[in-house]
Amino acid sequence: MNDLSKLTIAGARDALRKGDMTSVELTEACLSAIDGADGLNAFVHKTPEIARDRAAAADARIKAGDAPAMCGIPIGIKDLFCTEGVASQAASRILEGFQPQYESAVSQNLIDAGAVMLGKLNMDEFAMGSSNETSVYGNAVNPWRRRDDKAALTPGGSSGGSAAAVAADLCLAATGTDTGGSIRQPAAFTGITGIKPTYGRCSRWGTIAFASSLDQAGPMTKDVRDAAIMLGAMCSHDPRDSTSVDLAVPDFEAALSGDIRGKTIGIPKEYHMEGIPEEIEALWSQGKDMLRDAGAKIVDISLPHTKYALAAYYVIAPAEASSNLARYDGVRYGHRATLGSGDGITEMYEKTRAEGFGAEVQRRVMIGTYVLSAGFYDAYYNRARRVRTLIKQDFDDVFAQGVDAVLTPATPSAAFGLGEMKSADPVQMYLNDVFTVTVNLAGLPGISVPAGLDHQGLPLGLQLIGRPWEEADLLNTAYALETAAGFVACLLYTSPSPRD
Numbered sequence: 001m002n003d004l005s006k007l008t009i010a011g012a013r014d015a016l017r018k019g020d021m022t023s024v025e026l027t028e029a030c031l032s033a034i035d036g037a038d039g040l041n042a043f044v045h046k047t048p049e050i051a052r053d054r055a056a057a058a059d060a061r062i063k064a065g066d067a068p069a070m071c072g073i074p075i076g077i078k079d080l081f082c083t084e085g086v087a088s089q090a091a092s093r094i095l096e097g098f099q100p101q102y103e104s105a106v107s108q109n110l111i112d113a114g115a116v117m118l119g120k121l122n123m124d125e126f127a128m129g130s131s132n133e134t135s136v137y138g139n140a141v142n143p144w145r146r147r148d149d150k151a152a153l154t155p156g157g158s159s160g161g162s163a164a165a166v167a168a169d170l171c172l173a174a175t176g177t178d179t180g181g182s183i184r185q186p187a188a189f190t191g192i193t194g195i196k197p198t199y200g201r202c203s204r205w206g207t208i209a210f211a212s213s214l215d216q217a218g219p220m221t222k223d224v225r226d227a228a229i230m231l232g233a234m235c236s237h238d239p240r241d242s243t244s245v246d247l248a249v250p251d252f253e254a255a256l257s258g259d260i261r262g263k264t265i266g267i268p269k270e271y272h273m274e275g276i277p278e279e280i281e282a283l284w285s286q287g288k289d290m291l292r293d294a295g296a297k298i299v300d301i302s303l304p305h306t307k308y309a310l311a312a313y314y315v316i317a318p319a320e321a322s323s324n325l326a327r328y329d330g331v332r333y334g335h336r337a338t339l340g341s342g343d344g345i346t347e348m349y350e351k352t353r354a355e356g357f358g359a360e361v362q363r364r365v366m367i368g369t370y371v372l373s374a375g376f377y378d379a380y381y382n383r384a385r386r387v388r389t390l391i392k393q394d395f396d397d398v399f400a401q402g403v404d405a406v407l408t409p410a411t412p413s414a415a416f417g418l419g420e421m422k423s424a425d426p427v428q429m430y431l432n433d434v435f436t437v438t439v440n441l442a443g444l445p446g447i448s449v450p451a452g453l454d455h456q457g458l459p460l461g462l463q464l465i466g467r468p469w470e471e472a473d474l475l476n477t478a479y480a481l482e483t484a485a486g487f488v489a490c491l492l493y494t495s496p497s498p499r500d
Contacts, residue, residue: 004029006169009073009226010253016062016072023062023072026172027055027116030074034118034170037143042155042165044079044137045087045120054116061114069253070233071114076121076165076174080158081107081217082206083120090208091135092125094356095334104206105238106175106217113233118171122161125358126325127179127210130432131421132160132186134360139418142190143168146456153415153458156186156432162220163190173221173230177207179214180313181436184448187220188410188461191450191487193227194220195475198468199443200245203238211320212243214313214440224449224479228252231471247469255472260480261295266403270306271435273412280409280460283452287407287462290451290484291477301403303394306438308387313437314430315371315384321361322368328356363426392442399467405477408435410448410461435463445471447478451485459487 004026007015015021031051034043051074058072082088082100089095103111111117122140124132131154132140140160142153144167155164159176163186166174176183178196187194195218202217209215219230232252238244267288272281292298330336330352337351357365371380398406412434421429439446445468448461462481466474 005033007172008222009172009229012073012172013069023055023058023116027051027074030118030171037168037170040141040143040164040168041138042122042140042161042170043119044122047086047117047119051116051118058114058116068113069229070110073172074116074118076118076162076171077107078159078162078175078177079120079123080127080177080208081175083107090126091123091137093136093335094328098333102206105203106234109234109236121165121174124158125361127158127177127182128360128364129157130185130429132157133418134358140164142415144458146458151417154418156189158182159186159220163187163192166192166220166222173219173226175217176220177215177217179210179317180440181433183218183220184436184446184463185411185432187448189415191459192220192222193224193449195227195231195447196445197231197471198445200243201235203236203241203244205238205240209324211317212324213320214317224475224482225253225256228256228475250472252472252475255476256479257476258480258483260477263296263404264402265291265296265298266301266398266406267298268301268303268406270303271408276412279454283460284409287451290481294480294484301398305387305390305394309391309438309441310434312384312387313441315380318364318368319372319381322365325365388441391438395442395444405474406465408463410435410463414454414458414460439465444468445474447474449478449482450487
């Protein structure tokens with residue numbers, strides 16, 4: 001029965017409709033796999049009762065012939081999404097004990113589609129991190145290992161628990177959020193597929209905010225087809241979110257022909273950066289060859305303001321975070337500090353926030369407060385906003401020239417060891433986002449596809465960046481790349497335990 005958890009969404013969907021298995025059986029297989037992989041620390045709030053109830057309801061729905069593609073599919077939900085009656089902490093002590101009495105738009109869409117929630121997944125605190133080492137729950141662990149080395153590796157961040165759970169076959173798919181690469185980087189580190197759709201495609205309502213103009217939900221799956229299926233279920237127009245765009249949601253799966261003949265793929269010269277490992281460059285070159293062999297035209301392009309992207313991101317994101325996180329004060333919900341004799345409201349705020357927020361969150365809140373302060377607003381925040389506009393214009397110009405998608409590396413390296421960057425300058429950790437932040441700043445769709453292994457046997461991903469609102473076309477290009485690469489993560493290993 002445990003082998004059922006290794007199925008893809010598409011495979012499970014077809015088996016459920018044929019009557020080869022039930023959602024209850026599939027769900028029990030996943031619950032068993034989760035209990036056997038506690039060492040990965042991927043699931044931080046298990047919900048077996050909810051899972052069994054929803055699986056039984058899904059079986060009834062399938063039997064009645066009223067079954068969307070996601071009906072009966074067991075998934076994990078990142079701890080950033082509010083789930084009714086279930087702890088939703090954003091991996092932070094400050095939200096300890098918080099159980100929302102409402103459901104996020106994305107998780108509600110998945111419920112409506114019949115998906116089965118297995119539990120909540122680990123993440124970096126308030127989605128601030130690239131290694132899942134800032135979580136109040138402790139580190140999530142990558143199921144992959146280096147050759148001849150048993151050291152625990154990061155699954156990436158902030159959606160590290162989601163990535164680890166999907167890669168280890170604990171669930172068939174998971175939700176993630178991406179503010180500067182938090183879907184695509186962990187997907188690349190764990191050998192799975194992750195897509196960040198166009199900003200506004202998925203509602204942000206009920207998703208705990210980090211940086212409101214950058215955050216976007218997306219699926220993390222075992223392959224591109226599954227990403228297309230799940231994305232279709234997650235997306236909708238939502239009047240409760242002013243940034244949600246009222247556009248029809250295409251049938252993303254139907255667009256997966258694999259035919260990219262006549263498509264133009266741009267290769268940005270600015271992404272050839274000093275210090276990037278040769279094997280990353282080699283994989284990128286192989287990706288170009290794969291797409292060319294599939295019939296695409298490969299052209300060199302320039303995105304001249306890319307070099308300013310990381311700096312602009314780490315001004316804008318902390319600025320928005322400092323504003324968003326000002327609401328957490330211990331008054332109405334979550335953690336509240338124990339006060340001493342004579343302490344007043346000011347001391348309560350100070351002590352609660354000092355105890356509730358971890359070091360990385362505190363660092364970013366302070367950076368954000370600084371760049372928004374009088375005398376520095378124009379020098380930093382407004383300048384970063386102008387750079388952001390220029391970055392978006394670079395992409396607009398490239399797309400206007402006939403480029404259909406842009407191919408880049410997903411990350412500057414394979415997964416690194418947990419704790420290996422603990423003593424490093426924080427900027428070194430932030431550099432993990434160097435290839436991904438431009439997509440968020442420009443509001444574009446981006447997808448990471450596993451495409452190869454490094455010399456230590458760890459997965460490496462390639463990133464495709466698409467035109468706004470053309471996720472269907474982007475997914476089809478990714479499907480062609482995936483087919484050519486022949487890398488199917490869920491079939492590489494047979495154990496849900498840490499991979500040797």
